[in-house]
Amino acid sequence: MNRVFQIACVSLNTTALDLEGNFLLHTKVLEDSSIDQASIVLFPELSLSGYGCEDAFYRPDLWRKCQRSIVKLLPFTKNRVVVVGAPVFYSPYLYNASIILYNQKIIGIVPKKNLANTGIHYEKRWFTEWQDHITDISLDWENISGSEEEIFEDNLLMGDLSFFWNGLRFGLEICEDSWVVNRPSHSLSEVGADLILCPGASHFAFGKYNTRSRIFLEGSRAQSNVFAFANLVGNESGRAIFDGGNIIAKSGEAIGIGKRLNFESTQILTANIDLDDIQNNRSANHRRSKIKLDDNLYPMEISLAGSPFRKNLFPSQSYDKIPQEDRYSIFTDAVTLGLFDYLRKSKTKGFTLSLSGGADSSSIAILVSVMEKEVRKSLGDKFWESLNFTTPLLTTIYQKTKNNTDITQSIAKSLADALATEHHEIEIDAEVDLMVNSISKTLGRTLNWTDDGIALQNIQARVRSPLVWLLANTKNHLLLSTGNRSEASVGYTTMDGDSSGSIAPITGVSKKFILEWLHYIGSGSDSRIQASNALSELLTTKPSAELKPLEDEQEDEKDLMPYPILQEIEYHFVKKGRSKEQILSFLQNQFDTYSANELQKFIDRFIFLFKASQWKRERLPISFHLDEYGLDPKTSFRYPILSGKD
Incomplete structure (x- = not known):
């Protein structure tokens, strides 16, 4: 036998x-x-x-x-x-x-x-x-x-x-x-x-x-x-x-x-x-x-009494070797599954997103679209309809100020059309001016960009928050926050502004990764995501918060540092626990077009901002764990809110 x-x-x-x-x-x-x-x-x-x-x-x-x-x-x-x-x-x-x-x-x-x-x-x-x-x-x-x-x-x-x-x-x-x-x-x-x-x-x-x-x-x-x-x-x-x-x-x-x-x-x-x-x-x-x-x-x-042996066998199957992981494709798989389960288990009806025309919000809009298509494909339209989500599942809004370019507005509108979202556009300069003028009267002086630049940037992001929350609440939607891990590490976010949200789907990965993923799908490497004119235009646009006057030509990497360098510093500081001197040694081997002095300034700036921003990370929305390390202080990287020099 x-x-x-x-x-x-x-x-x-x-x-x-x-x-x-x-x-x-x-x-x-x-x-x-x-x-x-x-x-x-x-x-x-x-x-x-x-x-x-x-x-x-x-x-x-x-x-x-x-x-x-x-x-x-x-x-x-x-x-x-x-x-x-x-x-x-x-x-x-x-x-x-x-x-x-x-x-x-x-x-x-x-x-x-x-x-x-x-x-x-x-x-x-x-x-x-x-x-x-x-x-x-x-x-x-x-x-x-x-x-x-x-x-x-x-x-x-x-x-x-x-x-x-x-x-x-x-x-x-x-x-x-x-x-x-x-x-x-x-x-x-x-x-x-x-x-x-x-x-x-x-x-x-x-x-x-x-x-x-x-x-x-x-x-x-x-x-x-x-x-x-x-x-x-x-x-x-x-x-x-x-x-x-x-x-x-x-x-x-x-x-x-x-x-x-x-x-x-x-x-x-x-x-x-x-x-x-x-x-x-x-x-x-x-x-x-x-x-x-x-x-x-x-x-x-x-x-145990009895016998484990059976006459009837399972159908025979053949298997290849363990498949190698494609980081960009598996990222899509993980985030779409995470979004679907979060949506149905929270018993909400859909998602609302402030679509700025930038890389982060655009990537999230694309991921929501892929999620809906893949769930319908996997579980069937009948199952999807039984969940009673709103139609369309995603509502997007572009909140324009005089500091926004026509390019990002066009990208947001074009992408929303391609993804068939419910898309809205509003101007918020009047709301921003109302608040700025109120504080100017209180202080007895006019706020200006030379003395009050950070405050004037932040108020634009904060004005957007209650408006998009209001839109999400009217639909019983989850509000999607668009921050990535690089922004979280250096506090490049406005608390109670662009940090607002129910869930932050991409905070588990770096800005460098998001840009790479967008180029990956833009090249047609993922059959689930169709190429679009909006995506092509986005890939040629440098990331910007668009909070400063247009003549300043604000760019994220000018405000911070090049994203690849930021990512390497973050990795060595957070994941590997290395000192400034050790980090500099690694950077010099990777980024030889920069002087040691330039790299040291980037390191000093990163560590200063990282320490000063821990209180922000304590308040960021819930995020998915995706990479080998994360910055979520509740589940990944615990760090003191107040700290001195290392």
Whole structure:
């Protein structure tokens, strides 16, 4: 008899604290006839509660509801293993755990041993890393399960567990556990694990997918077994976008590659796995580790009755190598998914955008347009219409002053026409003059550009804010803020002016990247985005805030510094933590057309502005995490509001 078992790795678009909705996503998958023959169904990390519950993880009611959801899932586990994720409290600690269900029983709980606590992650605030070996939590679970039925065999064990199922051995390694040197899978493999199940909540960032995939491919090669990874997908709780990308790797090769950044609420990746083939490969290639494990580090084995092997197989599929990431195309995928989930989960009706004719606002308008088209293509017009968004989805407005050029007004109008937005144009000089004259009377002098230049620039941006907010509120729309990361780093934004908004979709990337992305789509490299005259004209126009008199010929890079240099300084200062002297050394190698003195002035200016602008970053709208680092002080880069010299 062939010993072949089937596995299904599931991506879910969960919502933090939506216990009922998340439960229904699980039942939708478990009732799917296409995986009836699955021996094992793996759901992502914290799949029942949602990953982004933050301080709500402390609520006992949340733990109880998750446990009741687990009990309600037991009828779906006949003759198959189902792994779900939830917070588990065992006094005095709260754990991020995976719960293993089989044959309508809870057969074990595996808590996470290594908690993610860098970048946007903050797991150690809520959870405790598992250090004990095995614990019996039967009594605690019974007290709050809400069920009078017998829901587990004898004792319910939590800890370092492995499972033996008629010749198949498997264990778990939860998300961050796979990224550390001393992975739990090492000890599992030492006791013969054929399969490592890896539930995850791994967020999107440029380049992370390829790194993550290599971790599982190399793990399966080094340990001569199978790694199966199931990830969350979508904008779950506001800032982080999870990208799916499930993978099943066997002995260093991908035998299953899941979709990334898709709009479906559930996505299932399946594979047939020949146990004899795995064990034959291990006997030939696996060698005992020279690191002797303490007896307490070996997992306890739990035996399951029945058999994982099935006669009916999933349809065979062929896969190429892990696809290489195109940063510009995947940026579009990530932001459009983030915008769609934010819109539908916030229960608003559409977007309003102050379309200035510049690179940032134009890029956001394009992304909203792509999002609508791709959702309709993926989920169908009927589903889209069921969401009851406004038509058109995007409302844009150009708010003109005497300092705006005809070029940007033309670009905004042309782009709005090409994207079929509801577009408006208004003049705001009268409103600006009213405020300037009021303060001039109060001060007893006339404000002028020599003495009051910054104030006169800021008031134009601030006058625009209440007007565009009013427009958005009349439509129950989200107001889109147009700032990028480069502007955030040096405070090149007016608080309560152009910084206003419900969400800032592109603050996770630099201005340099936005300009590169616009050139990328302008060249026709993305089939989802059609070329337009507005885009062609935009690409030949130098970025400008257009807040100074026209005769000043204001340009962003004249006010600040060249954007490529700004980006390099920001990267070395924020991401790498380098000193001024070290940054100068790197810049001299990259920008040899500038003198050391010029580069030093750019560095000094950047660091001065960065420190002075931290209070602004504390107040910027919610943004998506997109790059390998970010400046969001709530989730990425924490920095003192007041600081002295380094």
